[in-house]
Amino acid sequence: xxxxxxxxxxxxxxxxxxxxxxxxxxxxxxxxxxxxxxxxxxxxxxxxxxxxxxxxxxxxxxxxxxxx
Amino acid sequence: xxxxxxxxxxxxxxxxxxxxxxxxxxxxxxxxxxxxxxxxxxxxxxxxxxxxxxxxxxxxxxxxxxxxxxxxxxxxxxxxxxxxxxxxxxxxxxxxxxxxxxxxxxxxxxxxxxxxxxxxxxxxxxxxxxxxxxxxxxxxxxxxxxxxxxxxxxxxxxxxxxxxxxxxxxxxxxxxxxxxxxxxxx
Numbered sequence: 001x002x003x004x005x006x007x008x009x010x011x012x013x014x015x016x017x018x019x020x021x022x023x024x025x026x027x028x029x030x031x032x033x034x035x036x037x038x039x040x041x042x043x044x045x046x047x048x049x050x051x052x053x054x055x056x057x058x059x060x061x062x063x064x065x066x067x068x
Numbered sequence: 069x070x071x072x073x074x075x076x077x078x079x080x081x082x083x084x085x086x087x088x089x090x091x092x093x094x095x096x097x098x099x100x101x102x103x104x105x106x107x108x109x110x111x112x113x114x115x116x117x118x119x120x121x122x123x124x125x126x127x128x129x130x131x132x133x134x135x136x137x138x139x140x141x142x143x144x145x146x147x148x149x150x151x152x153x154x155x156x157x158x159x160x161x162x163x164x165x166x167x168x169x170x171x172x173x174x175x176x177x178x179x180x181x182x183x184x185x186x187x188x189x190x191x192x193x194x195x196x197x198x199x200x201x202x203x204x205x206x207x208x209x210x211x212x213x214x215x216x217x218x219x220x221x222x223x224x225x226x227x228x229x230x231x232x233x234x235x236x237x238x239x240x241x242x243x244x245x246x247x248x249x250x251x252x253x254x
């Protein structure tokens with residue numbers, strides 16, 4: 001636990017997800033995109049992002065614990 | 069898995085009693101533990117709430133959405149796997165809340181070295197399966213993959229999980245054998 005990198009995967013995912021929803025919602029208010037339709041199609045990207053960050057986090061911690 | 073904020077809500081014992089593992093905790097002065105496992109499990113009667121109490125927000129989200137999602141999918145005509153998932157998710161959610169609170173307490177008592185509870189997080193399986201599930205659902209949303217036809221392959225998951233358990237038990241055996249010189253006589 002000492003060799004945690006400077007980010008937490010789930011926190012980063014929540015942040016990026018909220019920003020993405022904010023951008024989409026703004027665009028939909030401007031009439032550019034259909035918010036619900038877009039979200040319905042693309043929400044699994046959040047899972048992909050979270051999983052990738054989790055893998056990156058693991059790799060960083062492993063290499064950090066190998067060479068202290 | 070979640071980065072927990074430092075637990076300092078108890079009345080700050082100047083030096084937290086660093087019990088050597090195996091020491092009798094009865095000898096220690098009364099310390100207020102940061103989390104109550106019972107309360108965590110009780111709060112998780114509403115899935116996710118116990119994890120929120122433990123400060124594990126991401127786990128809370130996962131359990132809440134796994135619960136809601138399996139109910140939704142059951143109601144929308146996919147009874148077969150998902151109706152069985154509901155009790156599993158529900159009970160595992162309560163157990164997880166209990167174990168999470170216990171782990172926080174143990175860390176508070178100075179068991180920083182023990183991280184056996186985090187084995188699952190230490191393996192790439194967790195992140196990898198998140199990516200895989202995300203990609204599967206995304207592809208099906210784009211219409212490039214028919215999840216209903218893919219669903220008949222679900223027993224392969226059992227095979228994969230079984231293989232993973234076998235792999236894990238072999239690794240554990242090896243680790244035990246290398247840890248102590250003579251293998252345990254079982």
